[in-house]
Amino acid sequence: MNDPHIHVEGGKLHSRAVERNLLASVFGLVGNLPASVTTACGVQVPFAMTSAEPGVVTCLPCRKNAAERHRRFADQVADLGAGPSSPFTGMEATDAAAAHRDLARRFDDPP
Numbered sequence: 001m002n003d004p005h006i007h008v009e010g011g012k013l014h015s016r017a018v019e020r021n022l023l024a025s026v027f028g029l030v031g032n033l034p035a036s037v038t039t040a041c042g043v044q045v046p047f048a049m050t051s052a053e054p055g056v057v058t059c060l061p062c063r064k065n066a067a068e069r070h071r072r073f074a075d076q077v078a079d080l081g082a083g084p085s086s087p088f089t090g091m092e093a094t095d096a097a098a099a100h101r102d103l104a105r106r107f108d109d110p111p
């Protein structure tokens with residue numbers, strides 16, 4: 001398959017690269033990134049063809065999905081505070097919610 005688009009990794013909100021950097025900084029571990037991942041739009045692509053950065057993602061269904069996930073997560077964070085699964089852990093809940101809403105808005109904009 002020759003897919004020129006940059007997708008969002010499906011499943012958990014935050015990228016594995018973020019998780020990997022976190023593990024590396026906390027435990028001095030560097031896990032192997034998977035060769036391919038399932039995207040938010042349901043296709044398998046090489047991990048390198050995914051991103052969590054709104055300015056980079058070109059797949060429209062993935063952008064829409066990511067915007068929705070960030071919006072939902074912003075509401076959760078506002079209610080519960082940034083949990084350990086948020087890339088914004090350690091921030092004030094209102095700041096973390098605002099950061100997720102900002103990401104949602106950027107995913108809503110056309111690439």
Ligand SMILES: [Zn+2]
Nearest residue numbers: 007041059062
């Ligand atoms: Zn996609």
